Amino acid sequence: MRSQRALGSAWLMRQARGQAWRLALPIGLGLMVTACQVTIAFLFARIIVTLLGFASGGGWNDLAVAGGLMLLSAGLSVGQELAQQSAGEHARARIRAALFDRLLELGPADRRGVGEKASLLVDRVEALDGFFARWLPAMTLALLSPAAIAIIVWRADWVSALVLIAMGLLVPIAMAVTGIGAARESRRQLDVLGRLAGRFVDRLRGLATLVQFNRAEDEARALGEAAEEFRWRTMRVLRVAFLSSAMLELLSAFTLGYLAWRHGALLTGRGPTDPTLSLFCILMVPAFFAPLRAFSAAYHEAMSARGAAAELAPLLEAPPEAGLLLEEVPRRVAVVFNGVELLHAGAAAPALSRLTFALAPGEVLMLVGPSGAGKSSVLRLLMGFVRPTAGRIAINGQDVTRLRPAELRRLSSYVGQRAHIFGGTLRENIALARPEATEAEVLRAAEAARVMSFAADLPQGLDTRVGEGGHGISGGQAQRVALARAFLRDAPLVLLDEPTASLDPGTEAEVIEAIGRLCTGRTAIIATHSAALLGLSGRVLELGDRRLADVG
Structure with missing residues (x-):
């Protein structure tokens, strides 16, 4: 089983490398959204500091620019989502076509039932969507965007930047701790879903026989029990996913609280500081954790994709058929x-x-x-x-x-x-x-x-x-x-x-x-x-x- 999981993970990464150029657009749009968020945070810091009477400089022009950047950021986010969907659709279509060709190539030699094959072509391939459409862009942006924000904050306050970096490094550790359980539960959920889908398709094909022998009610109860097991497995996966999100929110709340306390203390006279830069550092916490939050949300989908890949990779990674090709089909054969x-x-x-x-x-x-x-x-x-x-x-x-x-x-x-x-x-x-x-x-x-x-x-x-x-x-x-x-x-x-x-x-x-x-x-x-x-x-x-x- 472990070798099968390793084969699936290696296969997914090869598919990702072949998809790299399609992911460049959503990643680029995501970086532009981050740039807009940084600028908006600075402009709002100027406006709020002016309203509080600490300094002057922020005015209607800053508010108008911030409003325009918010609209631009929303448009860029929509474009990023559409680009991610396109990348996911292309990857799924390519993998599904290759899988279908492989199943046709195997023909009757493949002992899987019709329902199991349908589950492979539909459910297992659909489970890969989050990996290509969300996980890969989120993983890249979770590295680039927080690093860029930390560098910008460092110029304002190096202590705040160190706190952001330390909290950001704890996120993948928290994801890894919860990810062990998420991967295991996702694999079990997909196994149950495959059995449920296969049983459902096979029973539909033999519905007339079940009715003839008065077995329809029994099969309906059996399908209900299988569906209940799938519901139970799904809830276990969601519990692990919510635990992962809770850990991220805890880190974000701690960071925001600490920076608010630190800069509040500086502003009350315990140390010289620029109120605009202090407020800017606090406002950058949500922007810093936004890519990490997307990374956390996509982490569960990546675990589901790895579980599906463990089933697909042995089929798709099988060596190509060996042998010679015919130059032409003969008209008569002995x-x-x-x-x-x-x-x-x-x-x-x-x-x-x-x-x-x-x-x-x-x-x-x-x-x-x-x-x-x-x-x-x-x-x-x-x-x-x-x-x-x-x-x-x-x-x-x-x-x-x-x-x-x-x-x-x-x-x-x-x-x-x-x-x-x-x-x-x-x-x-x-x-x-x-x-x-x-x-x-x-x-x-x-x-x-x-x-x-x-x-x-x-x-x-x-x-x-x-x-x-x-x-x-x-x-x-x-x-x-x-x-x-x-x-x-x-x-x-x-x-x-x-x-x-x-x-x-x-x-x-x-x-x-x-x-x-x-x-x-x-x-x-x-x-x-x-x-x-x-x-x-x-x-x-x-x-x-x-x-x-x-x-x-």
Whole structure:
């Protein structure tokens, strides 16, 4: 766990260095605000001293200048806040895009649930906002602004400057003392939030099943208990954060009280002093502690960000995929498995054992066998989501382990047993396979997959919108949309995993007809239990029960 936290902190600092130029603007604006505050404090000191009768010099001109500087300071503060928000938004967008790419790269090899992945992309990345938008500028300003104010006060009264410096140095010590607890509680809070979000998303996906088995009330109570734990953890984090703020306010109050006593004593005759400079030193206490107060407020967010980074860094800091790149995608491919074995981590038995077969270009192979025999594992190996434990897989005579896994996916089109349809139009769902495709190419793919046979009856044809998960169309129609994606992709290797499962005989016949057109001229491997689908090929490879039979 400690090494994971260290990895997260190191990753955050590398991200901060890449964000440095975007933070220059809010830091510059913050220094300008400090300059305005120093000038305003001096002008108010002149005005108050004049009103009290100690000296003359402060007048309406000083008041007008101070008013103008207050308006300028407010405008600069708004600009600083907007610049910080922009820096935070850019950092989050960049990290979220990199994380999404990484999750897509891992594909089925990543065993996290849908809810946990959603929590990583949303909650964990959002937790980084305070680090980039507030903590980094506040940390820099907490060093520069108090140092500049201390130098200015030193010219007026060196004792007051020493007091400010001493109290300012105690602030990071107080932050460190409370920060140990804040970091621990923030990590626990994020862990609970991740579990709560993951459970909530997963239960929503299975809501129909919960209602069917009368488990909705039980799950609602369980979610309520998880939410209560999250509330309790959040209150613990807030208690630590309030303790940190209280320590800062205590230091500020002590400094203000001491300087008021000291300069009050000087003004009553115990030592020569300029009343304007004395009042100026007292008025500089709020300006001195303002950047430190912002630093303290952002400290809790920095601790939350470090907790989130400990989860994100192992994913994002993983070494890039090794392997060669394809110069171009070949038009035809031959596939050879030679003694291939696959053993998943933690599994007692191998998913595949000494699998051997050869597939010529344009040939179709049917994989049959009981569930768990390894049919889907063959497809995952060819898509690069897993690597063989032993043996050799070759495409066109070249070992596939020499290629980057992403390059293997360029060679293939995949259709599973439950095609996922995204919320949008049918045209958009088909074009997902090749976004740069022309309208004519999308239409040809739709016709080849027999999507047009039902799309023609819809209100807007291919531009008809469907709901997330294919709401509005049947399962067979969703499968034809998935086949249209494969037609549009036009890859030389076709991989199908139970493409006709759960379809009625009439719909299955239409889908099989489309599959036959898709496999024509392409190398294809089809995992299936369907007897009707076996008629597409004379090559059948049976898996399972410690035996392999390649039946012609």
